[in-house]
Amino acid sequence: MLATGVGCTSVYEVPIDTPIQAKLDVTPFSRIHVVGFVSGGAEDVDANMETVRLLRSQLRTKSKLRVIEADPLPLQQVARDQAKGPSTPGVPPPADAPTAMAFPEKILDEKDLEPYEPLFANAAYWKKIGEEFQQPLIVTGTVIFRPHQASGIVTQEREVYDQFGRRTVMPTRVYMERKGYILRPKLVFIDGRSGAVLYQESYREERLYPSQQNVPALSSFFEQMDAVLPSFLNTLSTTRVRGSRIMLR
Structure with missing residues (x-):
């Protein structure tokens, strides 16, 4: 606690611990299954596999559910097969399933994901998956991780020294070419007992770097996923935000 006398007034720093309630009630489940994602974008990063590995790793250490x-x-x-017709007895395609011809050859951006959306609404399919794995909470969705370029005026800090050698940092506006990546994950949580979608949430992250800076795609992917993970974990369990307030007495 910080206490500083200012006349007859003392300043106190009071710690604040605020709970943020979970977005989902996971008490009916003892297990969680991150089954995979429809993904596309940058060819040098397998966004599906990397997202599965990262989410499972986080869940092992920060969730009570068995992974x-x-x-x-x-x-x-699976989505393409469902569009052709039922390949598994008792698992029909959704009523609004696209035709096989509607699927893009490659998934490059968000628009290419649209034909895959009926897959997540196919309750019969997800119920069957749930039966195979003892009715867990299922995590799936889509992930786009794609290159992006932009140019424009940015603010940089420039060091200036006066005649006495004293350093001053001044904001400077400069034109800059930048390149980087955009991450667009959509996480879909499905009840493995009924196959129904319980909750879904979409995110958008973007990182741009000076054009002369060589940032590996995988490093940028993990950097952006770090911003998504707290919200993902808060879907499953209550989290706490710690901070402080300054009080006068």
Whole structure:
């Protein structure tokens, strides 16, 4: 606690611990299955596999649910097969399933994901997956991680020294070419007992770097996922935000 006398007034720093309630009630589940994602964008990063590994790793240490270890599902092929017709008895395609011709050859941006959306509404399919893994909470969705370039005026800090050698930092506006990546994950939480979607949330992250700076795509991917993970974990459990306030007495 910080106490500083100012006349008859004391200044106190009071710690604040604020709980943020979980977005989902996960008490009906003892297990969680991150099954995989429909993904695309940058070819040098497998956004599906990297997202599965990262979310499972976080859940092992920060969730009470048991993480199911299984190979990710080939969801892009599953969606295409469903569009052709039921390949598994009792698992019909959704009523609004696209035709096989509607799927893009490659997934490059968000628009290319649209034909895959009916997959997540196919309750019969997800209920069948749930039965295979003892009715867990299922995590799936889409992930786009794609290169991006931009140019324009940015503010940089420039060091200036006067005649006495004293340093001053001044904001300077300069024109700069920058390149980087955009991350667009959508996380879909499905009830493995009924196959129904319980909750979904979309995110957008962007990182741009000076054009002469060589930042590996995978490093940028993890940097942006770090910003998404707290919200993902808060979907499953109550989190606490710690801070402080200055009080006068």
